[in-house]
Amino acid sequence: GSCGSGGQTGDTSELGSYFANVSIHNNLNPRFNHSLSFGHQAEQGVVSNFTESNYVHYQAGWDVIRKVNLGFFASFVDAKESGGLFAEHIRYYTIGLSAGFQLTQKAFVSLMYQFTKRESLSDESQPMDLTGDANLAFAENRVSLHLGYAF
Numbered sequence: 001g002s003c004g005s006g007g008q009t010g011d012t013s014e015l016g017s018y019f020a021n022v023s024i025h026n027n028l029n030p031r032f033n034h035s036l037s038f039g040h041q042a043e044q045g046v047v048s049n050f051t052e053s054n055y056v057h058y059q060a061g062w063d064v065i066r067k068v069n070l071g072f073f074a075s076f077v078d079a080k081e082s083g084g085l086f087a088e089h090i091r092y093y094t095i096g097l098s099a100g101f102q103l104t105q106k107a108f109v110s111l112m113y114q115f116t117k118r119e120s121l122s123d124e125s126q127p128m129d130l131t132g133d134a135n136l137a138f139a140e141n142r143v144s145l146h147l148g149y150a151f
Contacts, residue, residue, distance in 0.1 A: 017042040017052060034060035047086040053079035069110075071098035088136065089121040106150045114142045 021039035028034065038056040045051045059073040075094045081087040093116070100110035120136040 017050075031063040032060070034058070045081055045084075048081040048084040050082045051079050052082070053077050067102040069098075069100040071100070071112075072096070073098075091119040091121060093117045093119075100146075108148045110146045110148075112142075112144045112146065114140075114144070116140045116142070 017040075019039070019041050021037060021041075023035060023037035025035040026033065036056070036058050038054075040052070040054050042050050042052045055075065055077045057073070057075040060071065062070045064070055073094070073096045075092070077090075077092040077094075079090045079092070081089075094114060096112060096114035098110055098112040100108060102108050117139045118137055
């Protein structure tokens with residue numbers, strides 16, 4: 001892909017990059033499946049012209065008993081923004097668990113827990129606040145309830 005330079009971010013860099021994704025899926029047995037994918041991508045930026053990232057994702061699903069599924073997922077993303085006033089080098093670490101139940105032939109419910117840690121590795125960003133704090137790292141705990149219906 002390619003992105004042009006310019007805009008109001010102070011970023012004059014141009015992108016000439018590639019997209020790559022490799023995925024490996026395995027059904028260990030009729031009840032357990034898992035997959036591993038890794039790759040490189042570039043996306044249009046918000047505070048810079050573009051963001052390039054390398055990633056690794058793993059997920060596993062286990063049909064414990066009829067209509068009940070447990071899941072696990074983990075991922076790592078290393079992302080670099082192209083430049084500008086707020087450009088960062090960021091790393092995301094994510095792990096999570098899920099449990100799902102098939103209520104009827106068409107309806108299901110699942111509960112998910114996800115933990116994400118974000119690290120800001122560069123000191124290039126200077127947020128426009130009164131404290132001048134450049135530390136944009138955080139940790140997030142997320143619990144989600146999903147209800148679904150297939151038409």
